[in-house]
Amino acid sequence: MRRSLLRLAESVTSRPLKLQESNATLLPPIPLYRRLLRAHRHLMPEMRLLGDDYVKAEFRRHREVNNPVQLIGFLSQWKAYLDQMPQGSAGEEFRGKKLDPMVLEKLSSEQLGQLYELRNATKEVWKPEDPKDGSSTS
Known part of the structure; x- marks a missing residue:
């Protein structure tokens, strides 16, 4: 790994993460997981089945990850996906x-x-x- 990347990674892991400040954008894993599955209720049955299986598999694969940088990246990408999902209003359709x-x-x-x-x-x-x-x- 290049020296600058190594230094950047050290700076992220050496100081405590301020999750309180980023509370508006990040959710803890279990509440995020539940909200994703709830958001899939508004999809067509075929898309819901595919989406639920994918979410479950991804969260299962990342259960043992301890690297804070990877965790924040994982959670932030799933939160961005959740923000794109319809929130239950009638007639709203999910568009990729x-x-x-x-x-x-x-x-x-x-x-x-x-x-x-x-x-x-x-x-x-x-x-x-x-x-x-x-x-x-x-």
């Missing part, structure tokens, strides 16, 4: 968004593989309707 190219460049090969698998899994579940004739497109 394109992945930022800068974020895509930073993904590891393992993460790119997971993203590819997720993309293939969602193709079968989510097929947008063709506005001309109302049928699904492939």
Whole structure:
């Protein structure tokens, strides 16, 4: 690791985290997990099933992480996802968004593989309707 990155990592882990200040943006893991599953109640059944399984698997994988930098990154990304979800108002529909190219460049090969698998899994579940004739497109 380069010296500057090592110094940056040390500065983050050596001083105490001020979670009280970032309370508006971060939630503790268990309340965040519960809110995510509640937010999925407003999705179509197929999307809800896929989303719930994915959230459960990701939180299970990160259960033993002790690195504060990784934890904050994990929690902040899931909180950003939660903020995009519909909050239960009638007629509000969840619309995804394109992945930022800068974020895509930073993904590891393992993460790119997971993203590819997720993309293939969602193709079968989510097929947008063709506005001309109302049928699904492939």
